[in-house]
Amino acid sequence: MTNHNHRARVATKMRQRREVTRRQVYIRRLVTIQASVALTSVLLGFAVSGSTGALSSLLGIALAVIPNGLFIARSGVLNHQVRASQSAKRLFRAEMGKFGLTVVLFITVFLTVPPSNPAFFFCAYVAVVLTHWLAPWLMPKHRPTD
Numbered sequence: 001m002t003n004h005n006h007r008a009r010v011a012t013k014m015r016q017r018r019e020v021t022r023r024q025v026y027i028r029r030l031v032t033i034q035a036s037v038a039l040t041s042v043l044l045g046f047a048v049s050g051s052t053g054a055l056s057s058l059l060g061i062a063l064a065v066i067p068n069g070l071f072i073a074r075s076g077v078l079n080h081q082v083r084a085s086q087s088a089k090r091l092f093r094a095e096m097g098k099f100g101l102t103v104v105l106f107i108t109v110f111l112t113v114p115p116s117n118p119a120f121f122f123c124a125y126v127a128v129v130l131t132h133w134l135a136p137w138l139m140p141k142h143r144p145t146d
Contacts (some may be wrong), residue, residue: 060124
């Protein structure tokens with residue numbers, strides 16, 4: 001009986017590690033896609049409006065990326081030792097922290113460094129945020145399961 005329990009625990013840990021590895025690959029791909037979108041929006045801002053357009057795009061990108069980084073760090077999605085009972089609480093807290101930081105960053109940016117080109121600012125922000133929503137369609141359909 002003890003040997004069976006040990007095998008079951010080992011199998012569970014292996015599944016958890018595979019899941020964490022799958023999430024790491026997903027996050028790496030998402031960051032790559034977001035970086036591509038960010039670079040495109042900065043180059044477009046620079047081409048159309050010069051350095052002010054590029055700076056406005058960079059501000060919008062930072063406003064989208066910083067809260068996402070906080071969410072990933074606080075949610076525990078890359079930690080295979082988080083129990084299911086803690087998972088929902090951590091995700092909720094991480095999402096609230098992300099939302100709060102987004103609000104604070106918007107206020108801070110508009111009070112201290114107002115973007116000189118709001119169109120590029122908001123377009124860059126929305127483009128980076130939308131990459132997260134569109135990522136499942138941008139990812140390869142066939143992923144290894146083991």
